[in-house]
Amino acid sequence: MAELPDLTVFAQILSRRFKGKIVERVEVTVGKKLNVSVKELQTALEGRDLNGVRRVGKTLQFDFGDQVLGLHLMLRGELVAVEDNEVPRFQVLAIHFKGGEGFAVLDMQKMATPTLNPEQNDVPDALDMEESYFTSLLAKKRTVIKTVLMDQHVMRGIGNSYADEILYHAGVSPFSIAKAVPAEKLFKSIQTVLEKAIKDISRANGDELMGELKDFMLVHSSKLKVTEKGELIRTDKIGGRMTYYTDMQELFL
């Protein structure tokens, strides 16, 4: 469930807490998604110090100088701070730093994917793509707009939840055809919604690393029946994914 805003905040918190610390021990509890052997990962990271953590698309990258650990949390991955000997339930991977502090990746579905030295990717990030790129992208897509926003091959970082939030903010129906959608307006909504979410999540979660972050969904929630403004929230499936929207969102065809 972690998308761009959550991951951005995770990266900030991880950087603040662990930057400069030296890796004492790398613990791999579930290794099937790892692209190298456990031993290779350990020799690559142990003894190095963490230069920082950044978000790249829907992944995190832990920068250890000439070695980088990529991490995709997939559907249910979480990050928690751990003490030296602590092994939380559903642990996939843990990094223990000298001095006793560390963090663990948890995933009850075991789908979280750590990658040593992930390949570079040219697909622009949703938060730093050029407006001209977005405009010409929409112009050549005949797909439903929601699937374009979520397509990691054309822009990275937006998943099912924030696609709904962005389209609600823009007043654009998720069923609109991409090339008919006013690109400038939607582009602004992408920036606005994502940046606001980063601020809200950051403020609400502080410096703690406690698994899932609290979020602020206005439409994408099974608990809500109406929006803050009292608009009825409808549900449907787009591409097999649950979609939340209102009748206030204009359909462009």
Place this chain on the structure above:
DNA sequence: GTAATTGTTCTAGC
């Protein structure tokens, strides 16, 4: 026991 969940990858069809 089964429904529900969603990111990614694969495949069929136009």
Place this chain on the structure above:
DNA sequence: CGCTAGAACAATTA
């Protein structure tokens, strides 16, 4: 061949 839609798969809990 390029693009799109949809299915398959992953794994576990409520």
